[in-house]
Amino acid sequence: MAEPDDHRFAADIATQAGELLLAVRAEFAATGRDPRELKDEGDRRSHILLMGLLAAGRPDDAVLSEEGADDTARLTAERVWIIDPVDGTREFSEPPRSDWAVHVALVEQHTPTVGAVALPGLATTFHTGQPPTLPPANDGPLRIVCSRTRPGAAADVLVQTLGGELVRMGSAGAKSMAIVRGEADIYAHTGGQYEWDSCAPAAVAVAAGLHASRLDGSPLRYNATNPYLPDLLICRPELAERAIAALRGV
Structure with missing residues (x-):
């Protein structure tokens, strides 16, 4: 351990x-x-x-x-x-x-x-040694963090289904930590990532009290033979059920 x-x-x-x-x-x-x-x-x-x-x-x-x-x-x-x-x-x-x-x-x-x-x-x-304290929920529109250049299918579906606005940002780590920092509410990615893209961000997110899973809600599993791990959902815990339902089939 x-x-x-x-x-x-x-x-x-x-x-x-x-x-x-x-x-x-x-x-x-x-x-x-x-x-x-x-x-x-x-x-x-x-x-x-x-x-x-x-x-x-x-x-x-x-x-x-x-x-x-x-x-x-x-x-x-x-x-x-x-x-x-x-x-x-x-x-x-x-x-x-x-x-x-x-x-x-x-x-x-x-x-x-x-x-x-x-x-x-x-x-x-x-x-994860000193997990950050999750800020209070945002009172305004949902903030869905996505790529600077290509929002992606998951972000588009969330905006269409749940409403809210896109927050454009660079790396997966920066996007994930934007939720930890209270600057965004949901990060959903599809279209291809590898284990190194999400492993550390998911660990920190969970330690901070956020939800982290595959888009369908199934667990993120690492150290697979093929390190390709194509999709990711990190969000505030109170939004997880709605986000997973919205993303079903993406």
Whole structure:
């Protein structure tokens, strides 16, 4: 089982990766390097840092990273860290945008037991060791957070069925934490994600008292042979039943 120190460890390494990424941004700005290269350089350096910190701090655990080769030994491991070195590379490469994140999560028996989501642009890291307090429900229209460029079928259905307004934002981590922070009410995604996109955000969301599941309400399961996990629902708990009903068949 996860140890108390695992929560702080996850938060610490996610925060360190975020600080590195801010430094990479500053380096590119100072040297005039092509901003199109910033995405790849940020991913590369953050991945190397996180893998090194995990190897030093949790050498017996397996790791699944978006930026690393998949070692299938993770499938029989008791503890698997699932990381996304930069979630929202597009937003990361567009300073001063802050809607990007670093994800670090620990999975045991297909369930995330530890999670940390760093929002470096906001100098904030949310984690399961000190779950954030969920703000009171919003009195206004439902705020449905969606992609900056393509809202997606799930967001469109929620607006049509439940009413409300779209809140456009970058990475999955930033969208999920917008609900934790009280800036949005529902995040529903369909059309393709991988385990590293949702694992840490779902862990933090659940720890904060939010609902997190597949669109049909079934549990999110991690450390599968194929890490493709195409859909996600994170929302305030009082909205879960209505959202699941609205999304049936999407």
